[in-house]
Amino acid sequence: MRGRSRGEGKGRPGSRIEPAHSARARRRRCEWIRQAGIHLALLAGCVLFAFPFVWLVTTSFKDEREIAAFPPRWIPRVPHYSSRSPFVDPDYYDEMKRPAGMAPEMWREHRDAIARWLDTCLASACSLHPEALPVADVVTDPTWERALRNGMWDELSRILPDEVAQQPDRLKTFIAANVSAERLRKVATGLSRVCAIGELSLRDARHDRVDSTAESGRWRVVSGTAELGGRVTVEIESGQLLRYDLGAGPVLLERSLYLSRPGALGEWVDSITLGLHSDDSWHRLFLTVETPDAVYRSEEAFWLERASWRDLVWRFSEPDDRTKPVVVLRPDPRARATSLAANEIRLRLRIERTSPLMAAYAKYSLNYRRALRYIPFWRYVGNSVYLVILNILGQVLACSLVAYAFARLRFYGRDVLFALLLATMMLPGQVTMIPVFLIFKSLGWYDTLKPLWVGAWFGSAFYIFLLRQFFLGIPTDLEDAAKIDGCGFFGLYWRIMLPLVRPALATVAIFTFMSTWNDFMGPLIYIGREELSPLALGLFQFRSEHGGEWGMMMAASTLMTLPVVVIFFLAQRYFIQGVTLTGMGGK
Template sequence: MRHSVLATRLMIYSALVLGAVVFAMPFVWMGATSVKVDRELFTRELTIFPMAPRPRPVSPYIDEDYYPSAQGPHRDAVLAHLIHRVRRMGFAFPPDVDRADAETQLARGLFDRLRRILPDAQWQGPVSALLAAADKAVDRKMVAETFTRIDRRLILGPLRARTLDLVEYVLDDSETTIAYDFRTTDRRTWTRTVPLEFDPATLQRLQLNLHPDDTWHRLYLTVETAGRRYVAERPVVLVNFDWIVLTWRPPNPDDRSLTRAKTWITLVPAGTSTVTVPRQMRLTFELRRSSLLRAWGEKIALNYRRVLDYIPFWRYVKVSLVLVLLNVVLTLLSCSLVAYAFARLRWPGRDFCFALMLATLMIPAQVTMIPHFLIWRYLGLYNTLVPLWLPSAFGVPFYIFLLRQFMKGIPTDLEDAARIDGAGFLRIYAYVILPLVRPSLTAIAIFTFLASWNDFLGPLIYLSDQRLYPLAFGLFAFSLEAGNNPTLTMAASLLMTLPVIVIFFFTQRYFIQGITMTGLKA
């Protein structure tokens, strides 16, 4: 008997653990995807967890992680042949990289591409025929493209400026490779001094073409012109290895815009400068080394920072919190009052009205959607938040039913005792009934919070002003604006989901108690 009980408990706990793991997997996947960079999403192998960042101390360098291994038939023979093929071709490697390492990684990259180009029958045949096919497929263009994928270097490209009258100026059209070695120092600084063809006071933005080297180090910018000094409010993290365009702007009204994505870094005034020559600008770039811990922090925060820049996230949160508060308070007040009238008061037509209220549960919401919209528009409340919270003041039939069932199980002796002491209907409702139905009220509050926090259809129908968007609808608009970028969408979704998880974690006892006790009292 004892062994049977232990076995039963073991099975129950195993099922609970398995269920917890299964239900946690979507959240694990969401969190892991939210900290990935774009290139980690489009790989041939499915990976759940993000790649670890590697802050390299030296740049330029050859990335041995891009083609970590070469697997396939005749591997060693083909790799050796590809190295000789590249040497015979006379491919010129940059002098600032290790040639032997570059040849090894380049051969792996060519092998990987050949595995996808050549048919399987070719790989299963004689090695001589395979090497001949490899010679025919590998040309100088393929070698150059493959080397570009493993060559990591920090390059400063053309520098442009735009004035307030929307005139573009090319300040510097050169490309400069920045070499550094952080094994002996933690910082590297260099400057660019450029003449200006415009008044510095009319500067609207600076744009720099940058080729990062995927080292996760931080690039700071200081701008000095006309006796004033500006510093970037935050650094640029050298992530990925494709050309990007960086934008810096002096303080402007767009920094506080609620409808425009912030795709630039603000230049904050930082005192005076020694650059007083008219129409001259000095740019100081400072590269600071990132530790592995700092690199992980930058990777985790990268997509969340982009989300907060792209949308007025805290504005959406504020609107959602206002709607949640109004809906929860009005729903609890209206539903408890109506349920009290149905459960504890006697009045003509009570049962008929209760049956009529239950009948409204059978009407699909899609049937009343258009009439509701026409009513709110006729009242002049379209494109306001009123249609999203005022209906809660009229009660929710399902919640009224839950509370009525709970209240009908409360002994009438308590109510009679309160009435003998001189309490009226409202005093009995406030001081006797409400404290006893607290578990059900908590469950209803959680249901209402979830419904209001996740409401998407209501804002879609009644709102057109982006400043009024709640979080759920704002994230939908953001996903369209960001081009359905999975990493940004997952980061924004996780920010929206976290409050729900936290609230349910702290209130699950009341939630379960409210549901079970309501069922028992029915």
């Protein structure tokens, strides 16, 4: 009994001591669960905060129809590619989906029967209302019936009552009663892709129409696999149907005009406008204008985008208003037209095929190209970059110099002045906005960029506090060694201190860049001329004038956001290091 260990017999009867390896395993599991929870929380935060940016980018890839669609389509649609026209877009409507009021089991059981009944009703409606159908080329397409069924079901499911959806017999009656000529025309128009040529007009600088004589001809096919049909009505307007197949090569159309006023075309004709119903094929269209004096070629192409009517405008000079799609015609010094009368001009339309990859690129980059072209984007960027550079230089130099003085120099009232400096952080900007504006206006700086960068050269209380804390953490032995070598106060600041506080300076530069790049209130108060507007104010002004151009706005906003994201990721090491070391006292 004397040899029994001290711990033996303690505790309740039957209790066992947990082995050491089991305790370690349990601790590892708890640690793993804790780490997994932390990572999941961080991942959820990343998804939450990245969602607006992802929505911004995906919206910039969409066209007007996708943006206005409800329920919204989060992933931009890939354009349907076809080298022939007319054609059917089978992806315009999604496959038949279960209505909200029908149970999933009932939908799986009756889906095929509903589809067959819908096909029967559509066939009857097509025979009764042939005027609601597009051209014969579309109706004979192999994908026409399935696409028409999906489109009609999409229209009917929007107005389908829940009590009807739960009863298949009543559902058939509902379908037969609501497959009308109006819905048939709407679905058929949405599915069909037709290219039609509308009215052609020439206008002078005063936007007055330039008349042509009765001898002016019509469009004709010069080369390529194409055919000009009769006049068709598409979406209320009418035009000449164009059938083409770009599989064998480009298509060239030609038309001659005899003007009532002979002379140099570029001197008195300012623009050429052609109405065109695009077929959403994303092929390219070029224009060549031949006159007795010169040959003009379009410097870039119009894309056959969006299945709708639009006016294609070519001008012989740079337009003043860049908010509308306009292509400039440039003279070709190497080309000469032959066999033209004194008052005759010859127009040549050339349709070139694009690859599926190029069509997708053209669709996704459309809003970006329009933003860069029709918004004075680079002028806004230049103003923003100018302000960013001056503000970063001013904040870095002024704040580091003042912070070095508060951290290293000994003078009377230093702590009191530093406390007053920190007290200015308690004043909201709304309090000092009007007095500062009056000061800048009295200096004659209103409607200039000076109020937006001069203040940075006087420092910022927050950045001074940040850098002072960093300076305090640097050992004084470095300064003593430099003083022994004959270095003065400014030499210590410039040669010793600044290289040691580069992480903190990078933090100040990043913060200054973000605040200046995204600044909207300052330019709104001090800037009145559009040519001085930075990017944030310029986009606001464009939104006020063209509020419906959401795709272009999203593209321009994405271009504005990208520099901030890129610079943060490139400089995040200095940013995190500067903030961390500042919080640790620089140690």
